Amino acid sequence: MIESLRLLHDRITGAAPPPELLKEMTRAFEDLAVELGLYAVSEREQITGHRIDLPGRGQALVPVFTVDESDDEHVRGSVRFGRYYLGGNGAAHGGAIPLVFDEMLGRLANAGGRPISRTAYLRVDYRSITPLDRDLRAEAWFDREEGRKRFLRGAIFDGETRCAEAEGLFVALNPGQP
Numbered sequence: 001m002i003e004s005l006r007l008l009h010d011r012i013t014g015a016a017p018p019p020e021l022l023k024e025m026t027r028a029f030e031d032l033a034v035e036l037g038l039y040a041v042s043e044r045e046q047i048t049g050h051r052i053d054l055p056g057r058g059q060a061l062v063p064v065f066t067v068d069e070s071d072d073e074h075v076r077g078s079v080r081f082g083r084y085y086l087g088g089n090g091a092a093h094g095g096a097i098p099l100v101f102d103e104m105l106g107r108l109a110n111a112g113g114r115p116i117s118r119t120a121y122l123r124v125d126y127r128s129i130t131p132l133d134r135d136l137r138a139e140a141w142f143d144r145e146e147g148r149k150r151f152l153r154g155a156i157f158d159g160e161t162r163c164a165e166a167e168g169l170f171v172a173l174n175p176g177q178p
């Protein structure tokens with residue numbers, strides 16, 4: 001279902017349907033929303049975002065980061081920004097790129113049985129445009145750890161071109177901390 005939703009996001013963004021079809025689709029979306037509303041659950045019970053076995057953890061917010069290889073200190077894979085993430089002139093939106101870094105760095109920060117941490121800061125440098133509809137290489141790695149503080153870095157490449165890079169601080173949560 002989430003895969004279909006991602007495709008729908010891309011198609012909606014890239015389409016200009018005639019008004020009659022727009023009305024019809026709006027009704028169909030409203031019907032779906034009403035039907036899903038009947039099955040509302042708490043955060044703990046929801047499926048999206050919790051299925052680590054599914055692409056993008058089964059949520060449609062963040063472009064899917066596909067892991068090719070990983071250990072407790074590094075992760076390497078690919079990411080593809082669909083039309084939904086368009087900023088302008090074929091480049092990904094500057095707010096969509098930090099989503100991917102937060103996901104990549106955050107997943108790595110919390111990998112290897114480490115206690116859960118939260119992003120304290122995320123700095124992103126945009127080195128070159130990040131093109132849509134291309135498989136981009138994406139990497140994240142541990143820089144250093146100081147007590148509860150985990151400093152991680154990451155980068156996204158289009159071939160040899162460095163599109164963006166990031167540095168994040170993740171702070172391990174104390175027991176009972178939300």
Ligand SMILES: CCCCC/C=C\C/C=C\C/C=C\C/C=C\CCCC(=O)SCCNC(=O)CCNC(=O)[C@H](O)C(C)(C)COP(=O)(O)OP(=O)(O)OC[C@H]1O[C@@H](n2cnc3c(N)ncnc32)[C@H](O)[C@@H]1OP(=O)(O)O
Pocket residue numbers: 049050052102103106107110116117118119120121147148149169171172173174177
């Ligand atoms: C993380 C939960 C994810 C839940 C998902 C659930 C299931 C999914 C399954 C698996 C998960 C897989 C992947 C997860 C993917 C992505 C992860 C995304 C994570 C996020 O997207 S999460 C949302 C955004 N995030 C926040 O919503 C944080 C709001 N915030 C706070 O919750 C506190 O602010 C906190 C906890 C950060 C620290 O607070 P605190 O009270 O515990 O600790 P304190 O302030 O003492 O800082 C301790 C030391 O860090 C230094 N320090 C702190 N902040 C700093 C900063 N900004 N710059 C420089 N240094 C900083 C201090 O200076 C001190 O350093 P020192 O010890 O050297 O003095």
